[in-house]
Amino acid sequence: MTVRMTATAARRTRRTVLQAAVNSGARCARQNLDPALFFRADSEGADSEGGEAVAWQARRAAAIGVCALCPVRAACEELALRDGDGDRATDDLVRGGVSGQNLAITREIRQADRITAATAADRDDEWQQLVELTVAARTEALKNPDRRSAGGPRKSAQSQAAQNRRIHSLTEQIRTIRTARRARTGWGAAA
Ligand code: SF4
Incomplete structure (x- = not known):
C-alpha cells in the first residue's frame, strides 16, 4: 500500500x-x-x-x-x-x-x-479542470442513488457503492491536482 x-x-x-x-x-x-x-x-x-x-x-x-x-x-x-x-x-x-x-x-x-505564483497559476487550464472536478464531485454527492434504483435494497446498495466510487475518484483527482499546484507554488514547503 x-x-x-x-x-x-x-x-x-x-x-x-x-x-x-x-x-x-x-x-x-x-x-x-x-x-x-x-x-x-x-x-x-x-x-x-x-x-x-x-x-x-x-x-x-x-x-x-x-x-x-x-x-x-x-x-x-x-x-x-x-x-x-x-x-x-x-x-x-x-x-x-x-x-x-x-x-x-x-x-x-x-x-x-x-501569492504572485499562486495567482498566476489560478489562471491556467489546470485551474479550470479543478473547478470542473469540484463541481462534478459536489453534484455527484447531492444525487440520491435510491431514487434511481428500482431493484430493492440490493440494487440500492450497489447504486450507493457506485456513487461512492465516483465521488472517491473525483476527490482523488482534485487532491492530486491541488497537491501538485501547492508544491509548484511553494505552499507545500512554507517557511
Ligand atoms: S553559526 Fe550561524 S548559521 Fe551556523 S548554526 Fe550558528 S547561528 Fe546558525
Missing part, C-alpha cells in the same frame, strides 16, 4: 531534517560561542547612550562573520524563517547569518512571491 504524505507532514519532516543538520554542524555550537554574540542586549538599543549601540553593531558584524563560514548556514536561515524570527522594526538578533530585520524582509518577499 502506498502511504501518501500530507503537506503538513512534509513540512514537519523537512523541519526535522533542517534541525538535525543544524544540530550536527552548527559552527557556533562547535566553537562553544556565547549565544549573547547573536543577540542585542536591552542596553544596546539605537537610543542608548555611549558606545552600547556601536558595541551591538560590532557584535552583529562578528556574528554574521561566524555564520558566513558555517556549513549549515542555509538550513539555519530556513529554520529562522520558519520560526518567524526577526522583525522589520527591530535590529536585535542574527540567525543563519542574517539580521532579524533582513529575515523579516526575506519572509515578506517569499510570501509575496508565493
Whole structure:
C-alpha cells in the first residue's frame, strides 16, 4: 500500500531534517560561542547612550562573520524563517547569518512571491479542470442513488457503492491536482 504524505507532514519532516543538520554542524555550537554574540542586549538599543549601540553593531558584524563560514548556514536561515524570527522594526538578533530585520524582509518577499505564483497559476487550464472536478464531485454527492434504483435494497446498495466510487475518484483527482499546484507554488514547503 502506498502511504501518501500530507503537506503538513512534509513540512514537519523537512523541519526535522533542517534541525538535525543544524544540530550536527552548527559552527557556533562547535566553537562553544556565547549565544549573547547573536543577540542585542536591552542596553544596546539605537537610543542608548555611549558606545552600547556601536558595541551591538560590532557584535552583529562578528556574528554574521561566524555564520558566513558555517556549513549549515542555509538550513539555519530556513529554520529562522520558519520560526518567524526577526522583525522589520527591530535590529536585535542574527540567525543563519542574517539580521532579524533582513529575515523579516526575506519572509515578506517569499510570501509575496508565493501569492504572485499562486495567482498566476489560478489562471491556467489546470485551474479550470479543478473547478470542473469540484463541481462534478459536489453534484455527484447531492444525487440520491435510491431514487434511481428500482431493484430493492440490493440494487440500492450497489447504486450507493457506485456513487461512492465516483465521488472517491473525483476527490482523488482534485487532491492530486491541488497537491501538485501547492508544491509548484511553494505552499507545500512554507517557511
Ligand atoms: S548559521 Fe550561524 S547561528 Fe546558525 S548554526 Fe551556523 S553559526 Fe550558528
